[in-house]
Amino acid sequence: MAAFPVRAPQDSAAVWERADFPDSSSWTVLLSPAERSEIVDAAKADGADPSRLFPTLRSRCEQWAHTLNAGCGFLLLRGFPRDELSADEIERAYLALGSMLGEPVSQDRDGAVLAHIRDERIERTDPTIRLYRTRERQDFHTDGSDLVALLCLAKAVTGGESWIASSAAIYNEVLRRRPDLLEVLYSPMPWDRNGEETPGDPPYFELAPLNDIGGVPRLFYISWYIRDSQRHPQAPRLTTEQHEALELIETIANEPRFHVEMVFEPGDVQILNNGRILHARNAYEDHPDLDRRRHLLRLWLSAASAHSVAEPLRTGIPPR
Structure with missing residues (x-):
């Protein structure tokens, strides 16, 4: 029988379950009228020195960064003044x-740093159609x-709720249930590039879902992306154990005990x-x-203070 490394459960503020958040007030930050005004001012200050924007919000951002990087890892800001701004001003202030x-950082091969998340009335018939473009x-x-x-500009008629779960809590539960599969997650798996590879690059890359960064499992x-890689004959075939490991992550995260729901x-x-x-x-x-459909604006941010995701994707998708 193969010997596995001795791994300890994670123990930090990043480990949480649904019971730790009895209501949404624990993760919701209400923007004050003064803070909303700063966002409006920033939207209209095109070309201004960024360091001079948000004098009040800047100190609040330090608190948010601590929550994101050393706390539970998530928050919800409520009250972004999208109703006081034009479409261009919303994007400028949000950025x-x-x-x-x-x-x-870039979210596609065209170098877009803002993605419009809404149903484009298309079906995901192949992996080159990214799932966020569907409902x-x-x-x-x-x-x-x-x-x-994710900034919500308009909500759906029904559905579209966001579910979030602690990856550290899921790590601990995989360790408890199937420590053998935890080791499988530390081994490289093939990932489909979804047709966004640069010329000459293979249509997939290899990356372990679990990596220790700064001594912390991430x-x-x-x-x-992993399952879609199997459409490429040259990609390594997923093993039975790898399929089991993927299914176990999804099973745990979808159990009500392990996630909370946000309604935007x-x-x-x-x-x-x-x-x-x-998140799901x-x-x-x-x-x-x-014009009336659910509409979110997505930002991907690379943060040296966080550095929480393994290469090669923590800095987004390299533009062509």
Whole structure:
């Protein structure tokens, strides 16, 4: 029988379960009128020195960074003044606000640092169609950066709730249930590049879902990228144990004990540390009119203070 390394359960503020958050007030930050005004001012100060923006919010950002990097790993800002701004001003203010927590990085091969998350009335018929462009459910996963932020501009008619779970708590539960599969997660697996590879690169890369960064286990996980890699004949074949390990992560995260639910309202900004949090989105129904559909603005941020995700994806998708 193979000998496995002796691994201890994680013990930090990043380890939590649903029972630790009896209501949403524990993770919700209400923006004050003064803070909302600073965001409006920043939107209208195109070309201004970023260091002179947000005099009040800047100190609050230090508190948020501590929560994201040394605390539970997530928070929800409520009250972003999207109703006082034009579409361009919303994007400008949102980028400026995010830049206080990290550096915005590319989310696709075109180099876009803002992604519009809404149902484009397409089906994911192959892996080159990214799941966020549909209204399908997205199971628990991380994004390709240290931090991810989602600004809600409009909500769905029904559904679309966000579920989040502590990756450290899931790590501990895998260790308790199947320590053999924890070791499987520390071994490289193939990941599909979804057609976004640069010319000459293979259509997949290899990365272990679990990596120790600064002595702390970090879970970088997008199961459909791993499973989709099997469409490439040259990619290594997933073993039975690897399939079991992926299924166990999803099973644990989807158990009610291990996740909390957030229901976005327009003006909410959810911010997650990808090295500490897995997130999922429920399927939803929406308006036929594009302008009335559920609409989120997504930011990926690389943050030296967080450095919570393994390479090569913590700094986003390299543009062409």
